[in-house]
Amino acid sequence: MTTVGELCMPGWTFPLVKIDGVVEMKTLTEKLKTMKSRPVREDDIFLCTYPKSGTHWTWEILNMIVAGKAEYAKHWKNSAALERMTEEGMEELASPRIIQTHLLPSQMPEMLWERRCKVVYVQRNPKDCAVSYFCHMSQQVRKDNPTQQVTFTGSWDEFLSFFMDGSVPLGSIFHHTNAWKNVSSVHEGLDICYVQYEDMKQDCVAQIRRISEYLDRPHPEDIYQEIAEACSFENLKIASEKIKDQTYHNPWQEGSSGYFRKGQTGDWKNWFTVAQSEECDRKYELEMTKAAYSLVHEEFCKPNIVGQMAAKAEVFMQGGWTFPLVKIDGVVELKTVTESLKTMKSRPVREDDIFLCSYPKSGTHWTWEMLHMIVAGKAEYTKHWKNSTALERRTEEELEELASPRIIQTHLLPRQMPELLWERKCKVVYVQRNPKDCAVSYFCHMSQQVRKDNPTQQVTFTGSWDEFLSFFMDGSVPFGSIVDHVMEWENVSSLHKGFEICSVKYEDMKQDSVAQIRRMAEYLNRPLPEGKYQEIAEACSFKNLKNVCEKTKDQTYHNPWQEGSSGYFRKGQIDDWKNWFTVAQSEEFDRKYQLKMKKNPHCGCPV
Known part of the structure; x- marks a missing residue:
């Protein structure tokens, strides 16, 4: 039985609710009530991620692997967003569908496990996720937003506190990663392809090849190279903004970076204080002891103003x-x-x-x-x-x-x-x-x-x-x-x-x-x-x-400070x-x- 509770947290301009213990946007309430009974096709491919983990990037790569060529999909990934599209809207998609979701395994359609669908799970350094999530929530305004307000009006420190506590839409990143890492122990025989965002940044071709082999769709080496080039940050940003059909796209106000901000690793180092970093590590270790997953502490970072x-x-x-x-x-x-x-x-x-x-x-x-x-x-x-x-x-x-x-x-x-x-x-x-x-x-x-x-x-x-x-x-x-x-x-x-x-x-x-x-x-x-x-x-x-x-x-030699x-x-x-x-x-x-x-x-x- 799904339990829903209203949330009132300072800084958030969109209504939030807690559904079965997970914070969600209230707009998802009705869809989540019927999510477990949603139909699933045997050739469906699921791309599962925590928000701001490289979802658009990987979704485009998956479409090109399935197509066997470096051509952009007609629509934005929102056209295949499980929790945003209606059941009827999803049914209109041609097979094989590449379905994108930020949901937890416990929220997914039951047929996914029965039909042993292919699942690609992309994870990213939680600290970079936090920064990217904050910028997305605090800097982006959609043109069709009647309030013309950003989703989160609070400070970085306030957002980070919510983030580490799991009090952001889609809940805790630690819980999310842990839950998806443990899927095989809950659903025996289900094979998931785990991809690290940082690995894709370091050697995109190698990761495209690995995903292709997992999907049983191997390609000539030059195709991997072409896909990697087509899906570079700059090329994908241009294609998404100027080439793709905008039907399912969120129309951002002028000046908003939309879904594409920097596409970097290590940018968190310019945001987290050392104390915040240590607290995040402590929280991470506490939450992740059940999963054989190690946080990526990459050595490379963008030089900041200090240097x-x-x-x-x-x-x-x-x-x-x-x-x-x-x-x-x-x-x-x-x-x-x-x-x-x-x-x-x-x-x-x-x-x-x-x-x-x-x-x-x-x-x-x-x-x-x-x-x-x-x-x-x-x-x-x-x-x-x-x-x-x-x-x-x-x-x-x-x-x-x-x-x-x-x-x-x-x-x-x-x-x-x-x-x-x-x-x-x-x-x-x-x-x-x-x-x-x-x-x-x-x-x-x-x-x-x-x-x-x-x-x-x-x-x-x-x-x-x-x-x-x-x-x-x-x-x-x-x-x-x-x-x-x-x-x-x-x-x-x-x-x-x-x-x-x-x-x-x-x-x-x-x-x-x-x-x-x-x-x-x-x-x-x-x-x-x-x-x-x-x-x-x-x-x-x-x-x-x-x-x-x-x-x-005696104050004779003392500097008299203002009150x-x-x-x-x-x-x-x-x-x-x-x-x-x-x-x-x-x-x-x-x-x-x-x-x-x-x-x-x-x-x-x-x-």
Whole structure:
């Protein structure tokens, strides 16, 4: 017995229903009630797919294989869509019929199994399916649609959530694939030809040959070549739009791509964030454990905007940056530090100075507070913010006023530091963080924070995340390339013999703050009782430090942020980059990172 339930989900402009547990367009309700009793011919060929899996492409290939020549079918595949056409309309089709459907095996006509019809099942990487399905549902408007609305008005994130939950028309792709993969165990002796979309893209001729042999319709090799050529994406798109009879075609509004969008593999990498990709993999593994089917993780992908942008400092200063930037000795800097850097190398340094060096957004405030507590021997917060000891921001006179031992913070490179630092062999703690998390935190800081004393009342960077990431990877952000920064600091001992730095990873501090505090204390020759390390770790937790910095500390050297700005403290998490980077961006980042880091295999910067 068929059970039908109305669904009300935000974003969908077409009425949806749940039929026997599967989400469907309400327009299919009546046809599905009689679907199991539909007549089937012995020579029928069924093309079964989940939506956006290459259905049009394969349907055309099947028609040419049956015809034995590379000639396009007169009508669109919609003329043979099982769940869209009436029984009478299907009866008018000449044999052998190539019937296309997105239905599940449990919804198919019973006679299909009895007559052992030929079935070709095409599957595609679920992530590419999701992207293509979203674009189809959110960008296409049919001319005969009285509302003139797209089917789905929500965002990509909302659609993806529905998709992974199976709350889209035709239900879950995981359930769909699993069900069709298990057909032979339910209907013994039924032989299905499984075709992978990605395999057709890689070697279409081989897959056409395989389908032909399955259908017992082998052809000369040149016919396979001709069919492959005729069914190339460009040729098929042109033929479908300009040659075919449009009787059964959906008339799309001008500007809509219709059924043909890109025809690529790997485009999902430009849409899925890494976190979304991992969640999809997790869901996939959970759903697909019953089927001997492995997700295709193809290595090839379309280069996206991140890999194509390589802006120079002179160009990007006019493209998103509201503060003037300059290039000093090949490193991009805020123009405000120009004068300070002119005399930096000759700055005085005390023997007991402790330098905290880091690339921006690597946990500088956090570590600076820890170092102060280690030196003080107790878990008490300093009076001022770390900005009071910022080497490149404070004047020589201001730094001279600080009591010893000074804990001086800087984002400068080793070659920009005071010469006396190396002569006096001062203690240096270098903090590094996963560059991808740095990129995200840096972007949020530059694009979301506005200081009250900023006369323009603008954020520092007004561009998009994609634009910022391109600049970041190119080193075209204040303080330059994070990879260059890490490499130079990791190589200090080779340039300054006998100079020892304490290199600390942000992720290690998040995992075991006590252990890293102990390690820094021992490096500074200031060991403390174990209980003190615990107290310092607790005092310097993200929540406690954020609260005290904003409400307790003297604000003399603090940047007064506008209300609503998170200031220096945003999330304090690791792996938040997975919610920002698309897979393509992550891969491009890894490629550039590895390319640079080959020059320094001993560098410990984590990715």
